Amino acid sequence: MLSDQKRAALAERLWLAEQAKKPCAPLTQSEPNLTATDAYAIAHINIARHEELGARVVGRKVGLTSEAIQRWLGVDRPDFGALLDTMEIPDGGTLRLDSLLQPRAEGEIAFVLGDDLIGPGVTVADVLAATDFVLPAIEIIDSRVADWKIKFADTVADNASSGRFVLGTTPIAIEELPLGDVGMVLRQRGRVVSTGAGAACLGNPVHAVRWLANTLGALGTPLAAGDVVLSGALGPAVSLTAGDWLELEIARLGRCRFRCL
Numbered sequence: 001m002l003s004d005q006k007r008a009a010l011a012e013r014l015w016l017a018e019q020a021k022k023p024c025a026p027l028t029q030s031e032p033n034l035t036a037t038d039a040y041a042i043a044h045i046n047i048a049r050h051e052e053l054g055a056r057v058v059g060r061k062v063g064l065t066s067e068a069i070q071r072w073l074g075v076d077r078p079d080f081g082a083l084l085d086t087m088e089i090p091d092g093g094t095l096r097l098d099s100l101l102q103p104r105a106e107g108e109i110a111f112v113l114g115d116d117l118i119g120p121g122v123t124v125a126d127v128l129a130a131t132d133f134v135l136p137a138i139e140i141i142d143s144r145v146a147d148w149k150i151k152f153a154d155t156v157a158d159n160a161s162s163g164r165f166v167l168g169t170t171p172i173a174i175e176e177l178p179l180g181d182v183g184m185v186l187r188q189r190g191r192v193v194s195t196g197a198g199a200a201c202l203g204n205p206v207h208a209v210r211w212l213a214n215t216l217g218a219l220g221t222p223l224a225a226g227d228v229v230l231s232g233a234l235g236p237a238v239s240l241t242a243g244d245w246l247e248l249e250i251a252r253l254g255r256c257r258f259r260c261l
Contacts (some may be wrong), residue, residue: 002031003037010034012047014144014158018046021158023101023146026154028144036079036146039156045080055207058228059083060216061139062208063160064152065232066200078202078214081160085226089140089166091256097242100142100163104237107184107194107248109205110137110167111174111229117209119217127209130225133171134179136250138186138258139230140164141237165230166248168256176252178202183251188244205231 002010010027015023027042028034047057064070064078089095097103114132142163145154149162153159179198186194202208208231223229240246240260247257 001035006031007038007041008045010018010157011042015046015049015100017144021098021101023144026145026149026151027157028151028154034153034157036153036156039153042157043081043159047084048084050084053086055086056087057082058085059230060212060223060227061160061162061165061230062212062232063141063155065097069233073150073152073155073204077210078208078211078232079152079156079160080215081162083162083165083230087162087164089164089258091166091169091258093166093258093259095164095240095258096141097197097240097256097260100140101144102148103140103142103163103240105138105140105186105246106233106237107186107196107235107250108139108230109167109179109182109198109201109232109250109253110135111205111231112171113223113225113227113229115225116222117213117224119214122210122213122217124206124210127206127213128174131174131209133247134177135176136168136172136248136253136256137230138246138248138256139233140166140167140240143182166256166258167228168254170254182253185249186235186238187247187249188238190245191198193238194235196233198234200234201232208232
């Protein structure tokens, strides 16, 4: 593993890329043996910097939940990142594209917890019992790494390539929904640009939340009541341009949308 000094230097590289809006080279280019442990530590450094500036962690996101994305990065597991209150765009709100570097949007299901989920040992039944409600969500992913030329450790260190997120506003009880079967449509300027289903997310988005709860529990940072969990993409991500309207519709969950300036 890397020294604390080296981790701090790599975190600084990503931080400066974010602040200057100028993507940097992949961390794995200079550190080809960068481990997941090092990468999560690097991400934690920059999340702490955001908190020092007044941001607040409001939940987590799960990434790399589809087989296609895992094959692309040559991995067999998801990853996770932190969600900050400063990342949220209200439903129907506006994203300034110049606030990010190379954003893409994808449709997801958000879980809002009513009880703590403390792993390891969390089951699907535990996730269902702890979930207060679910919402449609658009995650706007972003990469501080130039041209999205990332490996697993690069995206982990970059807070799982997090950018912004939009949540729907009508809570739906999870017991009413077969989440593995729900269909998703993402429209850009009224045109369908991405489709998918709950099964694309580890077979069922509930499995993604279970994985996250057990992974975080093993690290000593359990999910807490009130946390928002973005469970992973249900279909391909789409690039964004100024003037776009993006609208997500998930069967039986409803819609959410945002526009780009």
